[in-house]
Amino acid sequence: MATLKVPAQIPSPEDDAEQLGKAFQGWGTDEGLIVKILSHRNSAQRELIRAAYASAHGEDLLTSLDKELSSDFERIVMLWTLGPAERDALLAHEATKKKVTSPNNFILMEIACTRSPLELFKTKQAYQARYKRSIEEDVAYHTSGDFRRLLVPLVSTFRYVGDDVNTTLAKTEAKILHEKIADKAYGDEELIRILTTRSKTQLNATLNHYNNEYGNSITKDLKTDPDNEYLKLLRSTIKCFIFPEKYFEKVLRLAINKMGTDEWALTRVVTTRAEVDLQRIADEYQRRNSVPLDIAVSKDTSGDYKDMLLALLGREE
Amino acid sequence: MATLKVPAQIPSPEDDAEQLGKAFQGWGTDEGLIVKILSHRNSAQRELIRAAYASAHGEDLLTSLDKELSSDFERIVMLWTLGPAERDALLAHEATKKKVTSPNNFILMEIACTRSPLELFKTKQAYQARYKRSIEEDVAYHTSGDFRRLLVPLVSTFRYVGDDVNTTLAKTEAKILHEKIADKAYGDEELIRILTTRSKTQLNATLNHYNNEYGNSITKDLKTDPDNEYLKLLRSTIKCFIFPEKYFEKVLRLAINKMGTDEWALTRVVTTRAEVDLQRIADEYQRRNSVPLDIAVSKDTSGDYKDMLLALLGREE
Incomplete structure (x- = not known):
């Protein structure tokens, strides 16, 4: 369930492009108008607006936004304006370019595991x-x-999507996973093969069997060393397959509860999920934190950035 | 350069389908008619014939061929009738199903390395x-x-296609390859990373630099143990990237020169390359064996199977 709200009647892409052009004109920028238009258009509509803007102004809308806006507001508007494949390509590229530190590995895993195989393929094309x-x-x-x-292998495999489950295989592979984890062989080839190549449905059956047969969930068994970054990544990978809303809830929780909000994480989750499942993530958030996500966000942010976040969260103005 | 010859004027798919239906009727099958039609239609045309046949006869053309034909002739007609993605999916599936022996690993490598990344992706979709x-x-x-x-990783990666070469990277990675090979670390992670993820253009630059800087071609340096099956696969992988016609020439040479022809290899190469580069492969064959490929094939095969091979090789009847 998306949080994005698109009005029943919207102006033509040409009219939207013209209004955006006006928002950039004269002394200062009309940020409110930018939020009002872009935060209420879906990705197909935003693509048409970009095309209309380019042919009317001879400049990519993203270039104009880059010139006119700054800091967190710039980043959220830019990321949102991009289509899903281009946005993921940009996020993945940032994550590979920086000296590899933990958040970057998580971003790559998140893109590989929470998008559909076909979406991931389109991201690969956009990246190239x-x-x-x-x-x-x-x-x-x-x-x-x-x-x-x-x-x-997480970013490489084109996974199968379907409801077919091979129960015998689920049992065999649950046993392999249990043996490897009991031996603390967390980087084992077979363990990685199973997690990186099986369909999500098949993996789910394997992990349920693991839980039933061995008494603990696999993520619990992977919690032997809370400071081990690789184990954290492994647990998050499994969460992204089985229960992505819970994974994103935790990313948001940590981003908001930090001393000094983690705007990059907040912006990433809101822009990548607003058209997908942000409503479910917000439900998880409220369940886990006893406060609605939009209230938590509005307490922690300010200005145009806050307005854009709340608009994407679907809060009525 | 393909060897497939399609007449300037061809019947409609419906007429072709009707003729094929007639070839199956009555006492015995008219194999000559099957060769005459199917061996002179490209993959788009064969797809239309399959559709027309299915709607006229209520049965997939492949099912009818399976009922009417047998042995090597059946296999070549079936493989040829399939489109490229379906055919590769079938060949790859056969190669993974059997107990893994050397030819199967080579077939998987061949499909992964000699098709374009987009063709490989379509094969993945057909496979699923x-x-x-x-x-x-x-x-x-x-x-x-x-x-x-x-x-x-060879079958997983969606490789970049393009002319961009990073010369600095080519030098660094040639050095890595040389070090690993000098240490006989043929299964090393870095060596495999370079071969399985870089674009063919980039790899070509890296391997040229290897040759210039270290005095031998990489395939020569990988020939330390002629009986090592993994080294053979590694050398063939590199050949498939750099000079696929040479790789296929050798597959054909070994298939034909064997005591008892290797019909499976011969059929595979002819059906998968007839619409792509079989003319170039035939040129390589003649250069290396001093006899034209069609002559060698006609000496080594017989009957309808031979007729189909020669038709796909573009030899005039």
Whole structure:
């Protein structure tokens, strides 16, 4: 369930593009108008607005936004204006370009595991069109050790989508997972093979069998060392497959509860999920924190950035 | 350069389908008519014929061919009639299903390395539609050791296609390859990363630099142990990237020169390359064996199977 709200009647892309042009004109920028238009258009509509803007102004809308806006507000408007594949390509590229630190590995995993296989494929095409390299080679080049062994196949595999479950296989592979984890062989080839190649439906059956047969959920068994970053990534990977709303709830919780909000994480989750499942994530958030997500966000942010976040969260103005 | 010859004027798909129906009727099958029609239609045309046949006869053309034909002739007509993605999916599935022996690993590598990234992606989709699993999970499940470490990323990566070459990177990675090979670390992670993720253009630059800087071609340096099956696969992988016609020439040479022709290899190469580069492969064959490919084939085969091979090789009747 998305939180994005598109009015029943919207202006033509040409009219929207013209209004955006006006928002940039003269002394100062009309941020309110930018929020009002862009936060209430879906990705197909935003694409048409970009095309109309480019042909009317001879400049990509993103270039104009980049010139006119700044800081957190700029980033949220830019990320939101991009289509899902281009946005994910940009996020993945940022994550491979920086010296690899933990959040970047999580972003790559998040893109690989919470998007559909076809969405991930479109992101690969957008990545190649923009950066003239493949996402696979960049992830492989910028990672090492267990992180590489997990992340490269996660971003590479074109997973099967379907309801078919092979119960015998689920039992065999649950047993393999249990043995490897009991031996603390967390980077084991077989464990990684199962997590990185099986369909989500098949994996779910395997992990349910694990839970039933061995008495603990696999994520609990992977919690032997709370400071181990690789184990954290492994647990998050499994959460993204089985219960992505819970994974995103936690990202938001940590972003908001921090001393000093983590705007990059907040912006990433809101822009990538507003058209997908942000309502479910907000429901999880309220269940876990006893406060509605929009209230928590509005307490922690301010100005145009806050207005854009709340608009994308679907809060009525 | 393809060897397939399509007449300037061809009947409608409906007429072709009707003729094929007649070839199956009565006492015995008219194999000559089947060869005459199917071997002179390209994959788009064959797809239309299959559709017309299904709507006229209420049965898939492949089912009828399966009922009417047998042995090597059946296999070549069936494989040829399939479109490229379906055919590759079938070949890959056969290769993962059998107990893994050397030819199967080579077939998987061949499909992963000699098709374009987009063709490989379409094969993945066809594989999933037909077998309800991903090619990645089947390859990962049915292989092990160094073979798995090489083959899984080969079939998984969506490689970048383009002319961009990063010369600095080519030098660094040539050095890495040389060090690993000098240490006989043929299954090393970095060596595999470079071969399985870089674009063919970039790899070509890296391998040229290797040759210039270290005095030998990489395939020569990988020839330390002629009986090592993994090294053979590694050399063939590189050949498929750099000079696929040479790779296929050798497959044909070995298939034909064997005591008892290897019909499966011969059929595979002819059906998969007739619409792509079989003319170039035939040129390589003649250069290397001093006899034209069609002559060699006609000496080594017989009957309808031979007729179909020669028709696909573009030899005038």
